[in-house]
Amino acid sequence: MPETSDLSESFKAYDVRGIVGETITEQTVRATGAAFVDVLDLAGQTVLVGGDMRPSSPAFAKAFAEGATARGADVQLLDLISTDELYFACGTLGAAGVTFTASHNPASYNGIKFSRAGAVPVSSESGLNEIRDAAQRYLAEGHVEPAERRGAVGVTDVLADYAAYLRSLVDLRQIRPLTVVVDAGNGMAGMTTPAVLGDAILPALPLTVVPLYFELDGSFPNHPANPLEPENLADLQAAVVEHGADLGLAFDGDADRCFVIDEKGAPVSPSAITGLVAKREIARARAAGEERPAVIHNLITSRAVPELVEREGGRPIRTRVGHSFIKAVMAAEGAVFGGEHSAHYYFRDFFNADTGMLAAMHVLAALGEQDRPLSELGAAYEPYVSSGEVNSRIEDKAGAVDRVRAEFAGDDVVIDELDGTTFSAADGSWWFNLRPSNTEPFLRYNGEAATRELMERTRDRVLTFVRA
Numbered sequence: 373m374p375e376t377s378d379l380s381e382s383f384k385a386y387d388v389r390g391i392v393g394e395t396i397t398e399q400t401v402r403a404t405g406a407a408f409v410d411v412l413d414l415a416g417q418t419v420l421v422g423g424d425m426r427p428s429s430p431a432f433a434k435a436f437a438e439g440a441t442a443r444g445a446d447v448q449l450l451d452l453i454s455t456d457e458l459y460f461a462c463g464t465l466g467a468a469g470v471t472f473t474a475s476h477n478p479a480s481y482n483g484i485k486f487s488r489a490g491a492v493p494v495s496s497e498s499g500l501n502e503i504r505d506a507a508q509r510y511l512a513e514g515h516v517e518p519a520e521r522r523g524a525v526g527v528t529d530v531l532a533d534y535a536a537y538l539r540s541l542v543d544l545r546q547i548r549p550l551t552v553v554v555d556a557g558n559g560m561a562g563m564t565t566p567a568v569l570g571d572a573i574l575p576a577l578p579l580t581v582v583p584l585y586f587e588l589d590g591s592f593p594n595h596p597a598n599p600l601e602p603e604n605l606a607d608l609q610a611a612v613v614e615h616g617a618d619l620g621l622a623f624d625g626d627a628d629r630c631f632v633i634d635e636k637g638a639p640v641s642p643s644a645i646t647g648l649v650a651k652r653e654i655a656r657a658r659a660a661g662e663e664r665p666a667v668i669h670n671l672i673t674s675r676a677v678p679e680l681v682e683r684e685g686g687r688p689i690r691t692r693v694g695h696s697f698i699k700a701v702m703a704a705e706g707a708v709f710g711g712e713h714s715a716h717y718y719f720r721d722f723f724n725a726d727t728g729m730l731a732a733m734h735v736l737a738a739l740g741e742q743d744r745p746l747s748e749l750g751a752a753y754e755p756y757v758s759s760g761e762v763n764s765r766i767e768d769k770a771g772a773v774d775r776v777r778a779e780f781a782g783d784d785v786v787i788d789e790l791d792g793t794t795f796s797a798a799d800g801s802w803w804f805n806l807r808p809s810n811t812e813p814f815l816r817y818n819g820e821a822a823t824r825e826l827m828e829r830t831r832d833r834v835l836t837f838v839r840a
Contacts, residue, residue, distance in 0.1 A: 405439025547740025646711025
């Protein structure tokens with residue numbers, strides 16, 4: 373019987389996300405598996421399929437494998453994996469793959485993240501729309517036409533190799549002893565942290581790991597696995613102070629993002645982490661003879677990042693928000709590292725892909741190689757005051773931006789439209805960006821200034837006209 377689901381409801385710019393049983397079902401996933409093989413011409417090749425701890429992930433992985441093998445691809449099931457484990461597998465095994473995850477979304481959701489061989493992303497601009505359309509045709513026809521040769525299914529476990537590879541990139545064996553509280557949020561970091569930072573697979577490091585919510589549970593019984601929301605950091609902040617820990621780490625559900633808390637329980641901004649890691653990666657690349665290694669930062673990242681990159685002898689490159697843009701520029705520029713305000717961190721040595729765990733290891737190394745507490749170490753990377761993201765529910769988003777343009781028309785301001793509209797004071801004392809959401813009636817404000825008073829005054833001035 374033909375399936376009537378409209379896949380445009382679940383196919384987004386970079387991935388698939390939907391409500392289980394409604395906009396994402398075993399039928400839609402099976403059709404997507406077949407379409408993935410067709411569009412990327414993977415018949416006769418191996419496709420990697422894994423998933424996170426959400427209850428629907430195993431059935432979805434099985435359905436995807438059914439569609440992919442029907443169209444002639446061989447499938448290796450990776451079973452439970454973090455998203456950066458998928459990128460590792462696609463990079464080291466030279467195979468395309470998918471993982472079933474809805475990252476930080478609520479328990480009722482699931483989704484699919486796609487990757488070509490070598491961990492090259494698949495987005496709406498590089499094949500995802502074609503996969504959606506091909507899957508839609510299979511649903512309309514009511515079945516997947518089998519290829520001449522049906523693929524085989526096997527099982528591969530990549531956790532041990534993933535852990536060993538990360539440890540080969542950042543050597544933590546000689547750092548001073550550190551106590552770190554890790555909030556896995558009942559997500560995949562509950563599996564990857566013991567493997568990488570603990571002694572579940574490899575020899576112990578000079579780390580005492582205090583686990584918080586390591587039980588894999590896709591119902592998220594303790595708090596949503598979205599550390600971007602301040603309320604979801606509260607348990608970690610309290611635990612860091614309670615245990616007298618040196619720092620805290622919070623991962624999202626699929627463990628590709630990592631947020632950092634200092635020994636006082638205060639968040640360290642992703643821009644500061646970007647600067648800290650950039651300094652280390654630039655130094656390593658220059659020691660290997662590379663001149664002006666490139667570092668990618670999106671346009672909402674603190675201006676402290678490109679300033680630091682220049683000081684350290686690197687080459688800062690500003691780009692749009694979004695992982696497919698960052699990864700494309702990483703590859704084109706041969707960049708050593710990239711960071712986003714959303715706590716996605718990208719590494720050339722990790723196939724230009726994002727991995728929260730590797731970023732966390734750099735923080736541990738930077739902290740453990742010297743004696744200062746993280747609050748002091750991190751302060752050097754946060755010279756400006758950020759507004760954070762402020763959302764305004766606006767139907768006429770373009771009209772709101774035009775009102776702000778008119779308000780600042782007489783000021784000495786530079787305006788660019790790389791991604792949304794960015795207004796920058798000519799003297800460098802402040803900047804702000806207005807970006808319309810593609811999926812919601814929100815206009816997003818992000819700003820920064822030399823002082824808190826100037827940041828707040830600029831923010832309030834802008835929001836008055838945005839919300840007029």
